[in-house]
Amino acid sequence: MIWIDTIIQGILLGGLYALFAAGLSLVFGIMRLVNLAHGDLIILGAYIILISVTVLGLNPFFAILIAAPLMFALGWALQKLVLNRTLGEDILPPLLVTFGLSVVIQNGLLEGFSADSQRISAGALETASISVGPISMGVLPLLTFGSAILVIVVLNHIFYRTAIGRAFRATSDDAVTASLMGIKPERVFATATGLAMVVAAIAALYLGVRANFDPSIGPARLIYAFEAVIIGGLGSLWGTLLGGVIIGVAQTVGAAINPEWQILAGHVAFLVVLLIRPRGLFPRGN
């Protein structure tokens, strides 16, 4: 029974990692931009939700309706005004700029919100759980996992069934040809980053309700997000979910053997997948 519980908890944890990773996967898939500030942007989103909850007294699940458009606008402006200028043949400038951005966001948040541990309060929901036989599953982790699936279904729909999705794919395949067809790559990129920030806001909600956050905590989970993206195969959103689940299960199983192995097991799973499938489980196109 303990083993089944361990695996279920791991799968649910994977949902959280997949949410962290989905935005990253989207941005990387479309413009080959590695956003090192993604973790800090999630924390920024968490503070926006926190303000909406404490100042306006909203339920955190409604507060996302305020945070998501704000984050979209922020992502759009960030891409349009800053990151587009760094894209080019050289992959170093976007790395350096997003790294700098990460430092700026962390210290900006520290200045504005102090170093206090914060948490988004969801009342009784935080500790609620559903029992199936001897296994209890927290309602919140279940919601996290459900949201991760929903986010990926919606992103896939946008990607493969809409005009903007076609523009995304076309720009990602060949930006020059796409622009000959009347697509403006800068605007496509800006929209993609905006969308990634909406996903970041959703990730922020679940991170903020699950545990404490403070301005400096963003980069810590970024590594799992990167690993989930790479395990899944670059550009594959379902792969990202699976990547998150693999890391989550590896961590809980590792911890059940010995807590010392918890984090290590996740990294080892990542390396094993890379050894067997160097391009990830579901690589897309070239």
Place this chain on the structure above:
Amino acid sequence: MITRRKLLQSTAASGVALAAGGLAAPAIAQGAKIRIGYVTPQSGPLAAFAEADQFILDGFAGTEAGANFEVIVKDSQSNPNRAAEVAQELIVDDEIDLMLVASTPETTNPVTTTCENEEIPCISTVAPWQPWFIGQQGNPGDPASWQPFNYAYHFFWGLEDVIAVFTNMWAQLDTNKSVGGLFPNDGDGNAWGDPNVGFPPVLDAQGYTLTDPGRYQNLTDDFSAQINAFKSASVEIVTGVVIPPDFTTFWTQAKQQGFTPKAASIGKAILFPQAVEALGDTGHNLSSEVWWSPTHPFSSSLNGMSAGDLAAGFTTATGRSWTQPIGFVHALFEVAADAMGRVSDSSDPDEVSEAIAATNLNTIVGPLAWNGAGLPPFAAKNVAKTPLVGGQWRLKDGGGYDLVIVDNQTAPDVPTGGVMEPIT
């Protein structure tokens, strides 16, 4: 301009200072300001420890003794390497006479080591003495090789005190004596879980059984392994030294999984009221060690403020509730002013060092003297212990939490505000 008479009135709080002042003209009276370096984690994950810095520094500058000092503050950015770097800068560029440093071994140790190498006197606090003393030794694993420091002085409590406080609190409750340990793989976690100097031998001797699933990494997102292990051992007491986000993850998950121990005595995670408030209503009756509180019956040697006055002053100045490091940061400046009041040449590291060692001062965190009381011989020269008691966080009617002292067997001077209650 400070006259000798004025100085004697203001700083000679102890008889020792009076006597020393009578023999030699104290350094403070010689005109030029004494330069003190202060390294503190003002930004980064440890920044909560330093939130009272500005308040304390302003208060210090406003006292008569404080007017003789120029305090140069450097931010360690919560990074040990950075802490060593700024300590070096303070010593070489700013030519300080005395170093002060506070808040966790990540800050105190690199700074103390730098000072010891550069032969600059250093006073440190807010780190249990074992990680501070043993952590700086060349070979922490071999007690025979441990050397005392020539210029480094530390005041705080130690692991033995926190173990005594926790077991005293648990003894107030009716439990099955089954304890679950949450010890992370960091300096504190390894010390607390150490089979020789940590919790295991003491718990064993007192008839407790300890379930220790093993060292986990900080910022772990899932504690189902620990929760399952605790459940199958029918654990009724949880203890550990956990960082705040991890404790929230653990406690929330434990509740989801239907695991509620009768007592949870946790170091580090629930030090600050904000971290307890982050737990919502589920933080009620969590317990932790208390090193300082507004009800501690001590007062400042600098301005006579009581512990309650200092905490209230901080709340008035910043609109924030008091935290435990406030008293210790204040005491750091008390010790500095007192020691410098007893030297004739503040730039002579040996004389300053001797003056610190001779300290016998009633501070806002209690009486301080580097006399080796309650310490093993190897640490007697460099460490002074401060009293430690146990407290529980109690939910207030209008929301928020109060820290109530529930066990004072380790320091009977400190009044209790209630008795230990089980978590329900």
